[in-house]
Amino acid sequence: MSQRAIEIIERARREGRKVLLEPEAKTICSFYNVPVTVFDVAKSSEEAVEKAKRIGFPIVMKIISPDIIHKSDVGGVFVNVKNEEEVITTYNKIVENVKQAVPKARIYGILIQEMAPQGVETIVGGIRDPQFGPTIMFGLGGIFVEILKDVSFRIAPVDKDEALEMIQEIKGYPILQGYRGYYKADIGSLVDIIMKVSNMLMDLPISQLDLNPVFVYEEGKGAKVIDARVVLE
Ligand code: ADP
């Protein structure tokens, strides 16, 4: 069990929050060696410039607010921010968009992160089922999950063979095998992420965990968590 993860969870609880912010959720993921985008938090546009330079352009900027669940729905996500000037205008734009969409939203800052190269979008999730306990989900992202409900489930703990089965079971599996113009995806790193998510659900008082999207790259090039959300018990 990761004591450092528990500390983050306890702090959120003391503040009366049931949902962890993206940087908190990603920090916990990194304690479990789940690969996440490089990120930092800025509380002013000057700080955003400084942190963007440290991470390296282009960057992605996102709202950090406990009152906003779908950041892009409120104009709270901007990708491909290319220089210092754009960091400042984007910072102000995000704050403005969010205030307009959700006037009472508390703004904790702006998340600055590396812009990850596009990969095949997948989703790894976990819920604590009242009957079965921690249950892990895998699927391809976007329309595959939202419209086709093409997902697979296993009850945790999920071992290596089961994680591989989860991936092979979905109807969209040929996409990960390099069907028609898709590259052969790094399935080993997805197996690894699924097992680690299973560990997180077993260890921590989490009722729901969504890694959405997880970009998976060509075989040998790994995968990366782009967005993370954790709901506490
Ligand atoms: P939301 O809260 O709306 O789900 P996300 O963090 O998932 O916000 O961002 C929305 C979309 O923006 C992602 O699905 C992804 O396509 C893109 N995106 C977000 N962060 C990054 C990043 N660091 N690198 C590349 N693309 C990103």
Ligand code: MG
């Ligand atoms: Mg998302």
